[in-house]
Amino acid sequence: MRVHNNQAERVWLAPMSGSTDAAFRRQAVRFGCPAVVSEMVAGETLVAARPDMVRRTCRHEGRGRWIVQLAARRPEDMRKGAELLTEAGVDQIDINMGCPSRQVTGGSSGSALMREPALAKAIIDAAIEGGQGTPVSLKMRLGWDREQLNAPDLARYAEQAGIVMVTVHGRTRCQFYKGHADWQRIADTVSAISLPVIANGDICSTPSARAALTQSAAYGVMIGRAAMGRPWLPGQIAAELSGQAYEVPSLSEQLDSLIEQIEDSQSLYGKTLGLRIVRKHISAAIDKLDVPLSEAHRRRARSMACQIEEGATLISTLSDIFLEQRGVAA
Template identity: 30%
Template structure:
């Protein structure tokens, strides 16, 4: 896929994910073959006000390129100024989020609420194009407000006409839940109706899902979100299958070594105190498809230090090889994960996370 001067070939793209796509995770995913990674979503207003936390999310090393930045906002002037500031950092792509369905985002008329008025969205994109210093602009959208208000074709045409270089289509509506099936046929319709590249997104949890989406929709690339959690190997698996018709082998030794490396990167980036909760979360994702995951959840959540966490997952991997776990709850865990990525939370606990 070529976007302006950026050419990522036939590789996949890592989606922007809040509290997940920090530098540590981006480095891991790039190492395993991601063609393009995103920073976490940043507030356009925070950018122009030089908000410390916002600017922290924008930090990236030249070694991480190609890299993309996603903006959140709804005011053309603010979006334009934020784009101008971000362009000084020389990312390879700048995106405007028109797909986030979270209530606190939509209630502030940002994210997926922008789908209600394609012409207003087009004005935001035009401002970005005018202020991007030649850096390509993209837009991530959903199909519409709900199944009775799907306006993705009208929105896609408005985005193309506004000067965007690529469009990302999440094949669900704003009101759909993650367990609802994605409607990939809409990605195909968008691809047939516009000339700029189309990146598909939605219900891609394995590399074979990505292959299937490309085959079914003819999209130019696939955006990977949940499918990369605990599974940065999805990028190497896809690349190996598409380019060499081989299956990239992911064994327990690779899972453990990657999890340990990821933990070390997090500690280096954030310090032990802030890194620990992040490292616990990623560790559980790495082992979610392995035997004994219920036992591991209990042990991981009790850990008090990085070294203790690394010892816990190392011992767990050793116990797997020694066949110490008999009960297989992986299917149940997989179903939980498909509904909520923090699969270890109880229904009551989950309410705390919105």
């Protein structure tokens, strides 16, 4: 067992573009998630200071460090972006080398960088230079494809360059989200460096977190899609991994949390846009609501809640769905 040279948190909420805004991160930390990362911001957008980007990365309310993920295809944008985030007072900068989106990879940032190791290294150096002492972490995939599983090489470079933590999603870029994350492969990165490595991909419960930790020998886990509609999940996994019992929030606590998230979303983006942006969370929450609702009723509830354009009506409809399972008859 390796000795890690810093004390990173062991359970993380993954950065998810369009989902892990400050409103959602606030709910994750409210229920005990130890560490949350903002959705990615493009270095050049930050340099041009688009206000919606700055809003999305803004610090969440509540506990937890302020960690912003940065993507860039040019080292100078990464450097400048890291400088601006440091001036803004972020606690950690996370480099995005994991996102497979063509929008990102088309410009050779995100996971496309894993196919261009020299550029990837220049991006790592630029983030560290721009961060001027702010801790910088790196999130990547296993590699570009099965022939190029270069996460361990990049991790070695990252460690000597001064990166403090590495997250590995156990898929290649070419896999997108297909198949199952290969937690065993993450072990190659764990054994290549002495930094904390966080395992990511398909972790949806405490047993799957335990399996990922056993197979990868990683220091911690990062949870993405499974937390949609269940912001308490990372907190629950963190508690249970450390041997504590965790009481899942009651339906009324879940409703309070969703209402707070809706209100936060409206204050972040404005009333109309805020409701539209939070809809994917409402839909996921109804999907995962642990009540005996038929699939048809659930679908109807989802579509009803997602068409409402007015905050108070939405909240009363959600109260019916969560507390009475009313108003959803076919």
